[in-house]
Amino acid sequence: MSADKKVTFKKIKATGQMRKIMADYFYDLDGAVKDETQKVAWCTSVGPAELLLSLGFKVYYPENHAAMLGATRQATNYIPVANAIGYSPDICSYLTSDIGAYLKKETPLSRAYEGIEGIPKPDVLVFNTNQCRDVQDWLAWYSREWNIPLMGVSTFRNIGEISDEVLAGIVQQLKDLVPKLEKISGNKFDIDKFRETMAASKECTELWEKVLETNMASPAPMSFFDATIHMGPAVVLRGSQTAIDYYELLLKEMEERLADGVGAVEDEKFRLYWEGMPIWGKLRDMSELFIGLNTAVIASTYCNSWIFKAFDPADPFLSTARAYTEIFIVRDEEYKEKYIEDVVRNFKLDGILFHDSKTCPTNSNNRYGMPERLEKRLNIPSLTINGDLNDLRCYSEEQAKTQIEAFIEQLEAM
Amino acid sequence: MEFFAGIDIGASTTKAVIINTKGEVIGYSVTDSGADFELAANQTFGQACEQAGCALDDCIVASTGYGRNNVPFASFAKTEISCHAEGSFHNFPRAHILIDIGGQDSKIIKIDNDGKRINFRMNRKCAAGTGAFLEEIANRLKIRLDELNGLAEKAQDNVQISSYCTVFAATEILSRIREGSGVPEIIKGIFTSVIKRVLEMDSMEGDLAVSGGVVAHNPFLVKMFEEKTGKKIFVPPLPQLTGALGAALYARKAKEV
Ligand code: SF4
Numbered sequence: 001m002s003a004d005k006k007v008t009f010k011k012i013k014a015t016g017q018m019r020k021i022m023a024d025y026f027y028d029l030d031g032a033v034k035d036e037t038q039k040v041a042w043c044t045s046v047g048p049a050e051l052l053l054s055l056g057f058k059v060y061y062p063e064n065h066a067a068m069l070g071a072t073r074q075a076t077n078y079i080p081v082a083n084a085i086g087y088s089p090d091i092c093s094y095l096t097s098d099i100g101a102y103l104k105k106e107t108p109l110s111r112a113y114e115g116i117e118g119i120p121k122p123d124v125l126v127f128n129t130n131q132c133r134d135v136q137d138w139l140a141w142y143s144r145e146w147n148i149p150l151m152g153v154s155t156f157r158n159i160g161e162i163s164d165e166v167l168a169g170i171v172q173q174l175k176d177l178v179p180k181l182e183k184i185s186g187n188k189f190d191i192d193k194f195r196e197t198m199a200a201s202k203e204c205t206e207l208w209e210k211v212l213e214t215n216m217a218s219p220a221p222m223s224f225f226d227a228t229i230h231m232g233p234a235v236v237l238r239g240s241q242t243a244i245d246y247y248e249l250l251l252k253e254m255e256e257r258l259a260d261g262v263g264a265v266e267d268e269k270f271r272l273y274w275e276g277m278p279i280w281g282k283l284r285d286m287s288e289l290f291i292g293l294n295t296a297v298i299a300s301t302y303c304n305s306w307i308f309k310a311f312d313p314a315d316p317f318l319s320t321a322r323a324y325t326e327i328f329i330v331r332d333e334e335y336k337e338k339y340i341e342d343v344v345r346n347f348k349l350d351g352i353l354f355h356d357s358k359t360c361p362t363n364s365n366n367r368y369g370m371p372e373r374l375e376k377r378l379n380i381p382s383l384t385i386n387g388d389l390n391d392l393r394c395y396s397e398e399q400a401k402t403q404i405e406a407f408i409e410q411l412e413a414m
Numbered sequence: 415m416e417f418f419a420g421i422d423i424g425a426s427t428t429k430a431v432i433i434n435t436k437g438e439v440i441g442y443s444v445t446d447s448g449a450d451f452e453l454a455a456n457q458t459f460g461q462a463c464e465q466a467g468c469a470l471d472d473c474i475v476a477s478t479g480y481g482r483n484n485v486p487f488a489s490f491a492k493t494e495i496s497c498h499a500e501g502s503f504h505n506f507p508r509a510h511i512l513i514d515i516g517g518q519d520s521k522i523i524k525i526d527n528d529g530k531r532i533n534f535r536m537n538r539k540c541a542a543g544t545g546a547f548l549e550e551i552a553n554r555l556k557i558r559l560d561e562l563n564g565l566a567e568k569a570q571d572n573v574q575i576s577s578y579c580t581v582f583a584a585t586e587i588l589s590r591i592r593e594g595s596g597v598p599e600i601i602k603g604i605f606t607s608v609i610k611r612v613l614e615m616d617s618m619e620g621d622l623a624v625s626g627g628v629v630a631h632n633p634f635l636v637k638m639f640e641e642k643t644g645k646k647i648f649v650p651p652l653p654q655l656t657g658a659l660g661a662a663l664y665a666r667k668a669k670e671v
Binding site for chain 2: 375381398399402403405406409410413414
């Protein structure tokens with residue numbers, strides 16, 4: 001077997017539509033920046049977006065922008081710029097590449113979308129520390145740079161059971177944001193709007209979940225590498241009808257693939273879980289490598305992280321608190337292991353890949369003995385690859401390829 | 415007559431092994447990989463053929479190592495992880511852990527009673543725990559690589575080198591020299607550092623075998639390994655050729671199918 005053989009890459013037809021709605025989204029944001037009456041909020045990717053949208057903010061997600069810096073392989077030009085002003089190369093490379101790009105006055109947005117000159121300057125920066133501390137530090141930098149208010153929610157991390165007390169604390173923090181946000185937006189908070197936005201978000205994430213679940217079939221229709229791209233609208237357009245329409249379209253296409261027995265990987269022999277961040281600059285290479293190895297990487301913590309089951313328009317504050325606290329990244333090892341176990345069983349997976357992402361400890365779940373425990377618990381092998389989400393200097397391609405090929409050879413010999 | 419060849423193009427050296435149908439090694443060679451992998455493969459294979467008294471047409475060839483896809487005359491390629499496991503199980507047909515310390519990377523491979531690979535680990539991206547670390551330090555101390563083993567043997571004492579990083583380790587060594595440590599003690603210290611880096615890669619329960627270029631050239635390091643682990647450690651007759659042997663064994667298996 002050789003990973004270097006020619007591969008057929010099956011393009012997803014909905015990609016064109018996705019590009020269009022993403023372009024519309026960025027133009028809309030750009031328009032808002034130029035329009036005095038429109039207010040822009042930056043929000044961390046699993047932050048209280050629905051609340052912000054209901055208050056009339058146009059919402060921008062800096063992590064999405066940072067992922068673009070990674071995917072376009074520009075990040076390593078910018079990370080050193082942030083390092084030079086005191087932001088360590090060991091901290092989140094989303095943060096360092098994004099701030100570095102800002103300092104160099106460059107953005108992939110202006111390359112991709114004619115007429116957009118820069119990232120949309122916000123009126124408020126809103127974080128949730130449910131995922132890590134870096135998001136707060138990241139937005140704090142812009143807050144100082146532009147003298148723009150920074151606020152957010154501090155969530156306990158590494159928790160097992162989610163107690164009522166924890167949720168009550170978060171609900172309180174969310175409610176405390178409201179008057180401040182009202183003042184900035186100039187709009188009165190309207191609980192019905194909040195409910196409506198949440199209902200739309202819920203529908204979007206349920207459709208996204210259905211898309212991902214088509215991969216329970218063999219052959220699986222969509223690879224993890226495709227899913228990381230098609231997840232875009234679930235991140236930045238959740239809460240809108242546009243996102244719902246998009247996932248209906250994508251779901252239809254994946255269901256057609258199911259009906260026709262079309263897999264993302266020709267002649268699928270093995271099915272794997274990807275645990276951890278994508279290596280953004282290497283999506284295409286990774287995708288081709290696995291196609292060449294007849295291996296489908298088809299389930300992941302990362303893509304599942306935008307499924308918010310708890311959303312309940314009947315109680316939008318409490319369910320916001322719950323939805324954004326019960327996600328994988330916030331939970332303890334026991335919860336995470338059980339979660340992966342369920343996915344491995346439901347998707348009939350043969351092995352688990354852990355990506356030890358140098359600059360994102362919270363998404364590098366191999367670091368506290370989990371691979372070893374899961375191997376025993378599930379009786380399937382795992383492999384840990386060293387790399388990074390954006391900083392390709394932390395990634396040794398040859399070594400990773402050899403390890404992946406060796407892992408597949410191991411599965412073949414089992 | 416039929417022969418099976420394995421060519422292992424590593425980052426530092428290229429190894430070729432030729433075996434007969436019984437699995438006996440009848441020819442082998444080691445050369446520097448240099449910058450032209452294809453050339454290295456040709457030369458090394460040619461030398462091994464000469465020793466074995468065979469030609470390309472008599473052989474089924476399998477390639478392995480970082481340059482495994484640069485051997486145009488190989489029928490197929492396998493990763494060095496699989497080949498090392500295969501070669502090591504041929505040498506020690508029982509469950510064991512193989513520790514291979516190569517020029518640029520180290521591997522820990524767990525093999526079960528049937529010769530199946532259960533698990534493997536490679537060192538992280540840096541030189542710690544590999545031959546590259548020894549090379550760099552030898553270079554700094556202006557010592558030839560083939561002198562390391564003899565010097566380490568002479569050491570009266572063990573000098574502690576604790577840095578992971580090769581560059582930091584080199585600075586540490588400068589301090590040790592200033593403190594008056596002898597060169598043999600320092601060399602023993604860097605051997606200890608390699609052993610420690612390797613041992614912390616995985617748990618080492620059960621029988622252990624070691625292989626790789628570093629082991630081939632430094633038998634004293636194996637002795638130190640034994641002292642450190644309190645275990646008898648198996649060393650194959652041709653420690654540097656485990657991967658190439660494994661590839662040759664795969665070539666033989668391919669013929670059986
Ligand atoms: S979760 Fe990781 S990648 Fe995301 S912002 Fe935090 S440190 Fe960066």
